[in-house]
Amino acid sequence: MADIAFLLLIFFLVTTTMESDSGISRKLPPMQEENVEPPIIKERNIFKVIVNANDELLVEDELMELKDVRQAAIDFLDNGAGVGPDACDYCQGAKDPNSSVNPKIAVIMLSNDRGTTYGTYIAVQNELVAAYNVLRDRTAQQKYGKSFKQMEADYSDVTYPGNKETLEAQIEEIRDMWPQKLSEADKG
């Protein structure tokens, strides 16, 4: 009996894997028609991140170390220099007139060279996603007293005691306040 069970056990140990995959989820833009005009976005609302073939970073025309990218992106998104209809009442940034107007308009543009290594590219993506997550967490903490991650975890938790519909609305609201506008320029 034990022999048979051992045999089966060893078979399963060898042929199966346990790891569950995790990673950075992204949505690719759909293919565009040739003659569509790109939307006009003001220079100040674009945060340019360029990674060259030597894995060096050029952020807003300045050389930058990877560790500073997250803070630079946060500063850009959180700037909120808009007035009137573009005003951002939840931004806490420096309101620099040369930086973004409103996080709903602000776009991060990431472009890479064909020679960039994938590891570096993922590291930069990770930092930019982190910037959005930090800001979403901040707003979620302020408005609902818990982090955005916690809200999402609660939403997928089947034993969550609260009302899921209001929670979904709250998550949507925060996603709307800090939309992930991460454009990847492709040079074809």
Next chain:
Amino acid sequence: MSKFTKKKSSELPAISTASLPDIVFMLLFFFMVATVMRENTLKVQNQLPFADQVEKLEKKDLVMYIFAGKPSARYQSSVGSEARIQLNDNFASVSEIQAFIYAEREAKREELVPFLTTALKVDKETNMGLVSDIKKELRKAEALKINYTTRTGDVSQNFE
């Protein structure tokens, strides 16, 4: 009085193995439930990069895997050391990705097709040129949901 003197055995009694099958079966069931069958044999090197802002990929049956990286050492003599794409169990060229996506879609139930995600398992040493080509093909095939599969860890480990 010999009634009261204990018979002293010189050796330890053997451990009973009667419960051994139970224990082994328990382990067996644990592994059967907690693991999934390995699907692909890797033919490329696959050192995934690190990231910490990750989301978990639920529903393994709704994931299509595309591997890319330098061929493993034992294939390098036949296919060279240039980074390659692996679909299912074979090396593939960029132009085969669309057909692969369509085939995968065909195999799934119709109502599940919109939830299909493409997981890109790319070696961290690969150049972005290849990844851009893959992304372009995915856009053509309208497989827009992608996931850059990573290991969880600090990004500084990507530069070692």
